[in-house]
Amino acid sequence: MMKKNILALLLTTALSGGAQAETVFVTLEKDNALAVVDPIAAQLIKTVDIGSRPRGIAISPDHKFLYVAVSDENTIKIIDAETLKEVGKLPSGDDPETFALNPAGDRLYVSNEDDSLVTVIDINNKKAIKQIKVGVEPEGIAVSPDNQWVVSASETTNMVHWIDTKTNAIVDNTLVDPRPRALGFTADSQQLWVTSEMAGTLMIIDVKTRQIIKTVKFDVQGVTADKIQPVGVVIDKERKRGYVALGPANRVAVINAETFAVEKYLLVGQRVWNLAFSPDQKRLYTTNGTSNDISLIDLDSQTVTKSMGVGTYPWGVAVKP
Amino acid sequence: MMQGISSLTQLAISFLSVIQLLAITPTYADAKQIITIAYLSQELKIPPPLSNLDVFIKDKGVPGAQLAIDDNNTTGQFTGQQFVLKKFIVPLDGNVADTFNKAIGEQYAYVVVNLPAELTQTIADLPAAKTKLLFDAATVDDALRNENCRNNVLHLLPSRAMRADALAQYMMKKRWNKWFLVIGANEEDRLFAEALRRAAKRFGMKIVEEKTWEHTYDARRTAQSDVAVFTQVDDYDVLVVADEQGQFGEYLEYRTWNARPVIGTQGLTATAWHPTHEQWGAVQIQNRFKEQAGRWMEEQDYGAYLAIRAIGEAATRTQSNDINTLKNYLFSEAFALQGYKGTPLSFRSWDGQLRQPLLLAAPRSLVAVAPIDGFLHPKTELDTLGFDQPESTCKWSK
Numbered sequence A: 001m002m003k004k005n006i007l008a009l010l011l012t013t014a015l016s017g018g019a020q021a022e023t024v025f026v027t028l029e030k031d032n033a034l035a036v037v038d039p040i041a042a043q044l045i046k047t048v049d050i051g052s053r054p055r056g057i058a059i060s061p062d063h064k065f066l067y068v069a070v071s072d073e074n075t076i077k078i079i080d081a082e083t084l085k086e087v088g089k090l091p092s093g094d095d096p097e098t099f100a101l102n103p104a105g106d107r108l109y110v111s112n113e114d115d116s117l118v119t120v121i122d123i124n125n126k127k128a129i130k131q132i133k134v135g136v137e138p139e140g141i142a143v144s145p146d147n148q149w150v151v152s153a154s155e156t157t158n159m160v161h162w163i164d165t166k167t168n169a170i171v172d173n174t175l176v177d178p179r180p181r182a183l184g185f186t187a188d189s190q191q192l193w194v195t196s197e198m199a200g201t202l203m204i205i206d207v208k209t210r211q212i213i214k215t216v217k218f219d220v221q222g223v224t225a226d227k228i229q230p231v232g233v234v235i236d237k238e239r240k241r242g243y244v245a246l247g248p249a250n251r252v253a254v255i256n257a258e259t260f261a262v263e264k265y266l267l268v269g270q271r272v273w274n275l276a277f278s279p280d281q282k283r284l285y286t287t288n289g290t291s292n293d294i295s296l297i298d299l300d301s302q303t304v305t306k307s308m309g310v311g312t313y314p315w316g317v318a319v320k321p
Numbered sequence B: 001m002m003q004g005i006s007s008l009t010q011l012a013i014s015f016l017s018v019i020q021l022l023a024i025t026p027t028y029a030d031a032k033q034i035i036t037i038a039y040l041s042q043e044l045k046i047p048p049p050l051s052n053l054d055v056f057i058k059d060k061g062v063p064g065a066q067l068a069i070d071d072n073n074t075t076g077q078f079t080g081q082q083f084v085l086k087k088f089i090v091p092l093d094g095n096v097a098d099t100f101n102k103a104i105g106e107q108y109a110y111v112v113v114n115l116p117a118e119l120t121q122t123i124a125d126l127p128a129a130k131t132k133l134l135f136d137a138a139t140v141d142d143a144l145r146n147e148n149c150r151n152n153v154l155h156l157l158p159s160r161a162m163r164a165d166a167l168a169q170y171m172m173k174k175r176w177n178k179w180f181l182v183i184g185a186n187e188e189d190r191l192f193a194e195a196l197r198r199a200a201k202r203f204g205m206k207i208v209e210e211k212t213w214e215h216t217y218d219a220r221r222t223a224q225s226d227v228a229v230f231t232q233v234d235d236y237d238v239l240v241v242a243d244e245q246g247q248f249g250e251y252l253e254y255r256t257w258n259a260r261p262v263i264g265t266q267g268l269t270a271t272a273w274h275p276t277h278e279q280w281g282a283v284q285i286q287n288r289f290k291e292q293a294g295r296w297m298e299e300q301d302y303g304a305y306l307a308i309r310a311i312g313e314a315a316t317r318t319q320s321n322d323i324n325t326l327k328n329y330l331f332s333e334a335f336a337l338q339g340y341k342g343t344p345l346s347f348r349s350w351d352g353q354l355r356q357p358l359l360l361a362a363p364r365s366l367v368a369v370a371p372i373d374g375f376l377h378p379k380t381e382l383d384t385l386g387f388d389q390p391e392s393t394c395k396w397s398k
Helices: A002-015 B007-028 B062-079 B096-104 B117-124 B160-173 B187-202 B219-230 B282-293 B299-318 B323-330
Strands: A023-028 A033-038 A043-049 A054-059 A065-070 A075-080 A086-090 A096-101 A107-112 A117-122 A127-133 A138-143 A149-154 A159-164 A169-175 A180-185 A191-196 A201-206 A211-217 A233-235 A241-245 A251-256 A262-267 A272-277 A283-288 A293-298 A303-309 A314-320 B033-042 B081-090 B110-114 B133-136 B153-155 B178-183 B206-212 B238-242 B262-264 B268-271 B358-362 B365-370
Touching (some): A033 A054, A065 A096, A096 A138, A107 A138, A107 A149, A117 A138, A138 A180, A138 A191, A149 A180, A191 A233, A251 A272, A272 A314, A283 A314, A293 A314, B062 B081, B062 B282, B062 B299, B081 B096, B096 B117, B110 B117, B110 B299, B133 B323, B160 B268, B187 B206, B282 B299, B299 B323
Parallel strands (some): B033 B110, B238 B262, B262 B268
Antiparallel strands (some): A023 A033, A023 A314, A054 A065, A065 A075, A075 A086, A180 A191, A201 A211, A233 A241, A241 A251, A251 A262, A272 A283, A283 A293, B268 B358, B358 B365
16 A cells, blocks of 8 residues: 555656655644645645644654644644654643744744743753743744744734744734734744734734834625635745735735735635745645645746645645655 | 653743843833723522523623633733732622722722623712723613613623624524514513514514413423413414523423424524634633633623723723723724624724624524624624614713
C-alpha cells in the first residue's frame, strides 16, 4: 500500500511536468487526520490519522518536520514530514489551536485560549520555558521575520500584545478592532497586518510605532456584513499584495500592499479559514472549512484554478517544497 | 498544565517574571485608574417545582458579572485600569430602594441591576439614581423601553417585542402564517401575547385562534386529555404559546389535537443566550463560564456579562472612568461590543436597548439566528427586531 502510494506520487510528480511539485498538508479538524495533497495534480495522495481535533500546523524551516496542534490531546505533535510518523510531542498547554515558529525554528509560541496565556516552547529540549499572561482568548500569533517580536492577538481584550523575543515579556499593546483573529508580518518586518473578525476589517500596524496606519474595510457585493469575517492573512515577499480569507463570505480578498486598496475578491470554498503560499509564491492555498476542500489560487492570473476535496473541516495548511 | 516544566525552569521563570515586571513598569508608570461597579439584586423566592429536570438557580447573573470583571481586569492590566465589582444582594424581606440609597448612594456611578421590571423602575426613579448609569441585566419589559423609559437606564437583554419579532420572522420564512395563540393567566403572559400580536401584524401573519389556558398545571391531569380538547380549534399552522413561567407550555408539544409545531416560550424559543450556541467563539465563553460557575450560562448571566463588558470596553477605549465620557462613548458610532453573536452589538440611541441577534433554539438544538436572512433594514438588520426609532414612544427627557 505504502509503496503503491509512493509510486503514485512519483508518477504524478513526473506527469505534472514544469511546475514545482510541492506537497500540501492540511489538518482535518473533524476527521482527526492530516491530508497530504499533490496540488499540481489536484490529487489527495493520502490521509493519515493524527490525533484528536488537529488544527494549527507549521513546517520547520528545513522542511523536515511538521508541527500539528492536536487540540483535544493538549499537545503539539512533531511529525516527520517524509514518513508522516509521530516523532515527538511538545508541552503546549491546554487546548492548543494556533501557534507560530520563530525563523530559526527552535522556538514555538502557542496561544492557550481558555487560560489567557502564551506558552513559549524550546523545541530542541521539548520544554515549555515560559508562560506569558496575555488578554482574554488569545488566538492569532506571529513571529516577525527579523525575530524581534512575537505578537499575540486576544479576541475579547481586542488587543495585540508585543512580546520581546529576548525577554519573553510584553513591552507594548495596541488596541484593535473587535475580535482580532489572525496576524501576518511583512517580509521586511516593518508592518503587521491584523484581521478583525467582527468589524470585518484589516488593520495595518507600523511596527516601529506600533500604531495602526490604515484600516481596510471589506465590502463584498451581495454578501451581508455579518458574513464578512476576516481570518487568515498573508503578504507576499515583495510586499506587493496581501491576501485575507473572509470566512463565511467564501472569498479571499486581494489587497494592494502599497495603496491598501482591495483589488479583488476571489470566490473560493465555504468558510475559508487559513492561507499558505507555495514556496515560489506563485500559488496560494486556502482551507475551506465547511465545503471540505482546499482551493488553489494562481497568483499570476489572480484566479482560482482548482479545488480539491480533502476531508471534513480542513483547518490549517502547510506547504513543503 | 505545565507538567513539562522542571522546578529549575520554574525558578528561571519566576526570575524572568521579575525582569518582566521591571520591564513593564515604565510603560504604566501612572497610578491605576479604578472603575467601580455595583451589582444590585434581590434574593428570589423558590418557586414550586414544575419539573424535577429544572434545578432552581438562585444566583442567576452573579457569575456572569464575575466573569466580565475578570475579563475587564485581564484587559486592564495592559491599560492601567482596575475594575472593582461590589455585589449587593438584598434579602427576600429587605428593601431594595433602601439598599440603593444607603449602600450604593454616592459611591458608584455604574450599577448593574438584576431586578424585576417594577423594581427596576422604582430604582431608576430614585433621586440618587439620576446621576448614575443603570444597566438593566434582567428585564424584557417593553414599557420600560417605551413609555416608561428613563435616560439613566440601558437594557442588555432583548425585549419581549424583539423576541416576538424574531419568532415571527422565522415563522414567516417557514410560511407558518396561521397562528393559534395560547396565553397563560399571568400578567407577563398577557404582555408577551401583546408583543406576539404586534409581531403578527408587522410581518403579515394571521392569528386565527386565541385562547387562554385555564386548566390545571398538573402534568398528570393536564397532559393527555386537557390539551387534546383545548387544541380542537379551526385549522392553524403553528401553536404560539405565551407562558413565561413555564406552567403548562411544556405539556403542549406532541399532545395537540392536530400535529402542529409549538413555538414561543416553549418548543422553539427566542433567547439572548442558550447552551446550544457555539458559533462565533461562543463555545469559548460557554467553557470559561461553566468552569467558573459549575453550570450553564443563563440569560441574566449573559446580561450582566454584557453590561460589565460594555463598561470595560468604553473605559478601555476612552481611557477614562468618567460617567459622561463613558456614556457618550456607549452611545457613539464607535462603540462595538463583542457578544459572541458574530456581529458587533451597540445601544439604540432612542431607548437604550442593546441591539443584538436572537437565538432561536429548541431545548437541544440551535435552529436559527434572527434577524433571519432576507429581512432588510436601511441602517442595520438588527433593527428589524423590536421597536425601531419611528415606532418608539420613549421620550429621553424623562
